[in-house]
Amino acid sequence: MLRATLLVIAFCLALPAQMATAQDSPLQTLLQSQAGEVAKPGRRSVGVVIDALVAETPEGTALFLERWQNKGVFLNETDGLFYYAQKSGDGYELFDIATDTPVGTATKDELTEIRPNGGVRRVIGGALVQFQLSDPDKERRTAALDAILRSPDASQIEPLRASIEGEPDNALRARKERLANLLTARFGASTDDRITAINALSGTIDVDSRAALNQILTKSASVAPELPQDANIARVLTVGEDISQQDAYAQLVDAGLAPERQTADTIKARLSDNIVDGRVGGIPVGQLSSEENRERAYAALAQAGTVPPLVTDETVQAAIATHAFFETYAESDAVITTAAETALSEVEARVARNQIFDVSLDAISLASIYFLAAIGLAITFGVMGVINMAHGEFIMMGAYTGYVVQQIIPDYTLSLVVALPLAFAVTFAAGVAMERLVIRWLYHRPLETLLATFGISIALQQLAKNIFGTQARPLTSPGWLDGAWVINDVVQIANIRIAIFVLALIFLGLILFVLNKTRLGLEVRAVTQNPGMAASMGINPDRINMLTFGLGSGIAGIAGVAIGLYAKVTSEMGADYIVQSFMTVVVGGVGNVWGTLAGATLIGGLQKGIEWFNPSNTLAAQTYMILFIILFIQFRPRGIVALKGRAAGD
Amino acid sequence: MKRKSFVAENPSILWFLAALALFTIFVTAMSEAAGIGVVSTSFIKTLGKTLCLCLIAVAMDIVWGYCGILSLGHFAFFGLGGYAIGMWLMYARTEIIVTESLSAAAIPPTPEEIHDAVATQIFGVVGTNEFPLIWAFADSLFMQLAFVILVPGLLALVFGWLAFRSRVTGVYLSILTQAMTLALSLYLFQNDSGLRGNNGLSGLQNIPYLGDVPQSMISIAFFWASALALALGYVLCAYVVSGKMGSVIRGIRDNESRVRFLGYHVESYKLFVFTLTAVIAAIAGALYYPQAGIINPAEIAPIASIYLAVWVAIGGRGRLYGAVIGAAFVSLLSSWFTGGGAPSIPLGFYTIQWTDWWLVLLGLSFVAVTLLAPQGIGGLFDLIGKKSKSEGAK
């Protein structure tokens, strides 16, 4: 009995105590004061609750807002209090909203889940952000900043500034400061604050700052009989220069200041609506096949009041002449818009400089690719005077070698390490075979070499198509080559392109070394300059030609792997590079590694430069580039780095 | 003495003309138009197109086989000729269709309405409804015919003048001509090129104002026109390469600087040959594309001009009939193989489908011809000719 009594007492003590915590928490109290709004929040009216919560910030507010937003808050119908609940067995376990501690259970019928609609959830989210800004979890703080950036408004400035002080992470703190500045620029309380913030923005380059400045400078086109005195006018438009007559009149029509102009189609429709006995306005239908007669017919109809009078050029001009066309800023304070314009032009100038830098980086990477693709060709052309039209197909063979290796070795890094020398070996062998079987019989007949190697080119291309099919094959780059090196919002360069640049540099060095420092290079140069003399000194020109051709082809194979990593591997990929490679060699000057480098740089730079001026159209860029090269050849027929004198020969 | 001597010195011209005439009459007699139909209308078109290809091959032979300029850009002129005539064909036919459909309305159309509707019809596919400037004369057959000659002729003249003036020769020149045709085809691939981008011009087989004439008759007419053009082109080219002109241009091929030191302005001769052959190529193209029905920028991709060189090489360059034989042989063989006409060869473990392997065969046989028989098929005729000569001497 005693035990039972004790138990009852204990229960009686415990239960009120528990209920008391729930009822007494400032959060619960505050919510109870607006219970109806909390349980059935409306997008417009919920602000009252949130304002109150934010103003007092009782313990547990942040968690409550989050749960509220995510439909985690329940109303217990029996006591009218709010709880968090978790399903357990048949019923629900209840948690105190202030402390998130278990406080009892309830059945399903007792509880009502609070389901705020989308609009309300957004409002809650907005309020939540300021709590998340100081969240211990760094990712949530970052997410909060993202959220602010997505939908910035004035109310966020204060909490954001408040959170800067306690921010432990330096990068995030910098970001917060930037963001606070951005918000101040747009929504700052005083003009001075905003100007200071705007001036600070002029030193930036990132997309967000530019967006913010552009937001401040939002303009809208307007028309009025007179220029308004009170508006913050961005500029006055002169019809015929800043705005076409047609657009100007359309604006007048939109503003309800002028009647709509009849199009040829509406005139025609009105005419066909009003055919009476095969005549319109007294003119036979058969004669309406000229603009003039149609206008006369329409005028007759207008005279009779059947259709609205024709808006003629004269009326249009008169209407335009009596109106002012201008653009106004959405921001009414001229001081701010002026500051923003200045800041924006500074930012844009900086962006332009960075873009030029970015384009230069692009050009360098393109030049590296052209260099890799062309250097093999330049060697064979320079040393042997042989044009190898199948050079592009050697590039393709290299790329397919890389692809096949990846099928066997799944590790991308390892397969790349294997593929590079293997591609060299495969194309070296192919080159040597081709030299032995075909080219060697055609020395001194360069045009025929060109055609014979072209025959090999189409055969190889079709062979690749038969083996690998027509669809593009992937050559996947290792993970560490993915991604890009981001310098700022404007300048970035893909890692793979950096790798190709490095590869090109390595090959430049390697080739210079081979040609200038080795016995083979010496012999190659000897054969280039005077094959007869070289032969008489015990150099075997046959062997040199074979090795040179192999070397040139082998480099093409390696270029193929490199190109395959960032472009697609198809049987036609060689053809895409062959003309550019020829251009590179021709422009650079034959028989000189530096010439090829200069040619590749010129062509890569030119192509990127033209693309920059006309970014939508890479086809046009290529067209103009080729035209430029044709003209360039006029002035330097022997390329940038030309051999002079009798050695150049005929 | 003179004119007689030209044909008398070149009996092969008569042989060629006779063979061409016989062939033309025979094919016509066997056609559907003549009521026999052994030769289908589509095959007549193939033959007509082949004759056009023979004509451009003859032009190529002059410029490469005789003058030593390996032009890898003559298909650009061929294509431009096709585009020039195609513009009129497409405009005139669309105008007829549009006028008909607009006439159904209650009120008769104005000329402006028709013009705009034609523009919408033709250029809707590239997202515009206005005529580009280059279509200013598209409604005039006469002007477009003039453009067939003027546009490629002028391009060849300017390009040739630039290239020859700076003494670009040999493989450099080949690559430069290839660059020219690549630039042109890339330009035409753009939608705002004014020539419908990669859609090209289509429906060219439907000749305006001849809607009631059956295709079998039209195909015969074009076949005859192509044969006539080939005959005239052949005689013209034969005249150019005979006599002193031929002597000079062959001299340029073999030793350019010797000709220069003899006092000939080599550049003018090259320019003359280059431009003349460009015009011949353009005329061939203007006859080809109405038979093909469609022209698009892919037609003038660099590869086409290289094939042209292949035909001439296989036929045997430096002899005009060789070019004709090469073009006819290779292009007909090619359509036989790629059209699935050739039987597959089962090897047990693998079956050789000619549609897949024809290009491999062509490429390799081309290497073989260059290596083993630089005189090409035409070289065989020379051998026969020599043999009969030496036998006659005995």
Add this chain to the structure above:
Amino acid sequence: MMNTLLELSGVSVSFDGFKAINNLSFQIGEPELRAIIGPNGAGKTTFMDIITGKTRPDEGRVIWGEKSVSLLKLSESQIARAGIGRKFQKPTVFEAQTVRENLAMALKNERSPFSVLFYRKTKEGAEKIEALAEEIGLTDELTRVAGELSHGQKQWLEIGMLLAQDPRLLLVDEPAAGMTPAEREHTTDLLRRAAETRAVVVVEHDMEFVRRLDCRVTVLHEGSVLAEGSLEHVTANQDVIDVYLGR
């Protein structure tokens, strides 16, 4: 002294820093036969290249004819038409064409493409070709393809082509190289006869041949004139001896 036909003064040209011709001055009248000798690399071929317009000098003047035309402004073909013919060291005839065609091409006539296209063979032309063939001893070979000729015959054909051009100045580069003694004699006769009516400059290595030409000799060395005069005179010159024997 006869009229000066060609005059070079202060001509220099260098290739990649190497001075091939160094302040060279030279003149020749009409008619005259002149031999130019000099060791390898003395600039003999470059000298001819400059006169015929193949190489443009860095400085100096090249003056031609009574009207004192500067050759530096003319193209190769214009220079040839002005009356300067050149024979290369290696015989360069059109090997794929007959001897008659070779000569016909060289015959002095209008050189523009259209006049060539509509050119009709004439009786005078045929007679001229016959006469030239007679002169160079190739009458029986007129219908043969030039590629089939012997080395010496090709040299003569090339000289014949020069004569067909009817030039006022002939530049002949090592005409006797690779010839038999009998052929040399014929060549010597040809050149001496040609020099009766025009200026002929012969570049030659072979002293024996030069002796047989029996004419004024100019010695080139390192791109400029070392000595000039009769063969006896120049061979007695100490500088010339040093250059030829001293190395």
